Amino acid sequence: xxxxxxxxxxxxxxxxxxxxxxxxxxxxxxxxxxxxxxxxxxxxxxxxxxxxxxxxxxxxxxxxxxxxxxxxxxxxxxxxxxxxxxxxxxxxxxxxxxxxxxxxxxxxxxxxxxxxxxxxxxxxxxxxxxxxxxxxxxxxxxxxxxxxxxxxxxxxxxxxxxxxxxxxxxxxxxxxxxxxxxxxxxxxxxxxxxxxxxxxxxxxxxxx
Amino acid sequence: xxxxxxxxxxxxxxxxxxxxxxxxxxxxxxxxxxxxxxxxxxxxxxxxxxxxxxxxxxxxxxxxxxxxxxxxxxxxxxxxxxxxxxxxxxxxxxxxxxxxxxxxxxxxxxxxxxxxxxxxxxxxxxxxxxxxxxxxxxxxxxxxxxxxxxxxxxxxxxxxxxxxxxxxxxxxxxxxxxxxxxx
Numbered sequence: 001x002x003x004x005x006x007x008x009x010x011x012x013x014x015x016x017x018x019x020x021x022x023x024x025x026x027x028x029x030x031x032x033x034x035x036x037x038x039x040x041x042x043x044x045x046x047x048x049x050x051x052x053x054x055x056x057x058x059x060x061x062x063x064x065x066x067x068x069x070x071x072x073x074x075x076x077x078x079x080x081x082x083x084x085x086x087x088x089x090x091x092x093x094x095x096x097x098x099x100x101x102x103x104x105x106x107x108x109x110x111x112x113x114x115x116x117x118x119x120x121x122x123x124x125x126x127x128x129x130x131x132x133x134x135x136x137x138x139x140x141x142x143x144x145x146x147x148x149x150x151x152x153x154x155x156x157x158x159x160x161x162x163x164x165x166x167x168x169x170x171x172x173x174x175x176x177x178x179x180x181x182x183x184x185x186x187x188x189x190x191x192x193x194x195x196x197x198x199x200x201x202x203x204x205x206x207x208x
Numbered sequence: 209x210x211x212x213x214x215x216x217x218x219x220x221x222x223x224x225x226x227x228x229x230x231x232x233x234x235x236x237x238x239x240x241x242x243x244x245x246x247x248x249x250x251x252x253x254x255x256x257x258x259x260x261x262x263x264x265x266x267x268x269x270x271x272x273x274x275x276x277x278x279x280x281x282x283x284x285x286x287x288x289x290x291x292x293x294x295x296x297x298x299x300x301x302x303x304x305x306x307x308x309x310x311x312x313x314x315x316x317x318x319x320x321x322x323x324x325x326x327x328x329x330x331x332x333x334x335x336x337x338x339x340x341x342x343x344x345x346x347x348x349x350x351x352x353x354x355x356x357x358x359x360x361x362x363x364x365x366x367x368x369x370x371x372x373x374x375x376x377x378x379x380x381x382x383x384x385x386x387x388x389x390x391x
Contacts, residue, residue: 151285155286159262163260175259175260176258176259176260177259178254178257178259179259188365188366189363189364189365189366189368189369190366191366191370194369194370194373196369197364197368197369197372201364201372201384202361202362202363202364202368202372202383202384203360203361203362203363203384204363205363206360206363
């Protein structure tokens with residue numbers, strides 16, 4: 001089962017085919033009320049960071065429905081091993097835990113597979129994977145390459161870590177452009193550390 | 209929308225409103241032929257388009273799971289991930305920047321050029337590039353393909369700059385169309 005959970009995506013968008021209206025994403029930063037979940041992941045954004053400037057509060061929290069807080073933290077740590085980004089705060093890796101928790105809530109088989117994978121990580125780390133040394137965590141995760149657990153977590157990373165406004169802000173992706181007059185004048189070719197390709201290869205933008 | 213009776217056998221029914229179906233429907237209509245275009249997807253508008261890759265994928269693409277096999281990376285890592293193919297009025301032209309490459313001459317003769325491949329039913333095309341060229345020209349003009357009919361090429365983005373630099377270092381050419389000078 002090495003797939004991005006498109007099924008979730010499809011159902012999320014099932015109502016919008018006719019109207020074309022895409023529902024607003026429920027980002028964890030906006031989440032202030034907690035239901036009776038199985039665990040809550042919490043943290044703070046570094047004061048003065050790009051993201052802190054965008055968020056309504058520097059405190060973030062993500063509620064889990066099936067996995068425990070410790071299990072969520074293990075998944076966050078695993079996500080950081082697979083896709084390590086100093087620029088991304090824990091709040092983004094918490095989205096990975098939240099999305100995997102959502103998959104676990106939707107399928108008992110997935111929940112079992114994730115729990116076993118997490119327990120395996122902890123046992124290989126001699127107790128607590130999230131608190132193990134970085135080089136040890138890397139060796140452990142490398143040893144899992146090719147497993148269903150690894151494939152599921154890695155696959156989920158693609159959208160959970162990179163397709164959110166915090167990641168966009170951290171990496172400098174300016175996001176939706178068309179309502180601001182299009183992307184042409186908004187930095188899509190502002191890379192300066194390589195020589196500009198010749199005009200035959202890449203002509204200047206056509207501005208009418 | 210015109211109303212056409214079920215027993216009208218002068219009507220051409222086209223399945224799909226993309227680059228192929230949509231273009232054909234337009235040509236036929238201009239010749240006065242009655243056309244019904246069937247489209248599985250919804251009609252979108254500037255008010256409903258989402259300028260966000262993943263949300264747009266949910267809105268525009270066929271979401272049926274892909275079936276794939278073999279050892280290539282996608283089969284290994286994302287075997288069920290649907291391809292980014294549009295299911296919407298206009299088909300994939302709604303998610304298209306205007307670059308469209310003609311087959312090259314040798315690609316019409318894949319069996320002759322590459323030889324038989326065991327287990328595959330490789331064939332040469334029954335037509336040549338020169339036979340198809342006038343129709344390519346017509347379609348390119350109709351669809352506004354970049355680097356044809358005086359339409360400029362696409363400006364490369366930051367990713368392209370990286371690819372261009374890498375290609376150059378390896379003695380290759382890269383362009384936002386085909387190799388320079390090629391059609």
